[in-house]
Amino acid sequence: MPVIPKEPLDWLDLFRQQMDELFRYLSTLEGREGFTEKEITPLVDVYETADSLVVEVELPGCRPGDISLSTCCSTLVVEAAVREETGPGVNYICLERANGRFCRTIEIPPGADLDRGRARYRQGLLTVVFPWSRESRTHIREIPIEQGD
Template sequence: MAVIPKEPLDWMTLLQLKVDEVFDLLARSDSGERLGECDFVPLVDIFETPDSFTIEVELPGFEGSEISLKLCCNMLIVEGTKRDDTREGVGYICLERHFGRFCRAIEVPPTVDLAGVRARYRQGVLTVVFPRLSDKGQIIREIPIEQGDV
C-alpha cells in the first residue's frame, strides 16, 4: 500500500523513489537497452469510464509476441521491437513507418484493480483495461497505533 505524504518535500522523495524503480526496471529489461535508446514512441489514447480505466496503444505491424507489458509500482510499461521489413535494393520515395525498439511508460491511477488488468492486441491496437476498485477503502487504509514500546 502506498504512503500518502503530507509535506511537499516528502512528495518529491516519493516521486524520486518511484522514478528510480521504473528506470531500474527498464535497465534490467530483456533487451538490455535503456529508455533513452528507444527508436520511437507509440501513440496512446487513455480514457476512463465509471467501471474502468483504459489505455490503447497504436502498434501497427507487430506480432503479439513482440510486445511486452509490465507493471512497476503504478506504472504500466509497454515495450518491444519492430523488425525492419524494408526492401533491399529499392529506392524509397517515402518511408514514414517506424522500426526498432519502442517503449512507453504510463501512470495508472490508484483507484484501479491491478490484479484484474486485461490486455488484448487486435488490428494493430493494444488495449489494456484496468477495472475500477469496487471498495474505495482499499486506496487509503488506517493503521492503528499501539500504546507503549514497540
C-alpha cells in the same frame, strides 16, 4: 500559454513530456553513429468508463510476440520492437513510418485494479483494460511517530 500544473505528479508528467520532446529532437540530429535502431514513441490514449480504466496504444506493424506488457507499482510498462520488413533491392523514395524499439510508461490512477487487468491486440491497436477496484481503500494514510527515550 502553457498550463501550469497544480499537483506534484502533474509536474512529473510535464517533465516527462519535455524530456520525450528533447530526446525526439536529439534523435533527428545527423551523425549519430553506432545506433542501429531508433527510439520511437507510439501514440497513447487513456480514458475511463463507469466500469474501468482503458489504455490504448497504437502499434501498427508490430507483431504480438514483440510486445511486452507489465505493471510495476502503479505504472503500466509497454515495451515493443517494430521491425522493418524489406527485401533485397528495396530503395525507399519516402519513408515516414517509424521502425525501432520503445519503452513507454503510463501512470495508472488509484482505484484501478492492476491485478485484474487484461489486454488485447488487434489491427495494430493494443488495448489494456483495468476494472475499477471494488474495495474502497484509502491511498493516503498517516504514519504515527513513536516518541523515543
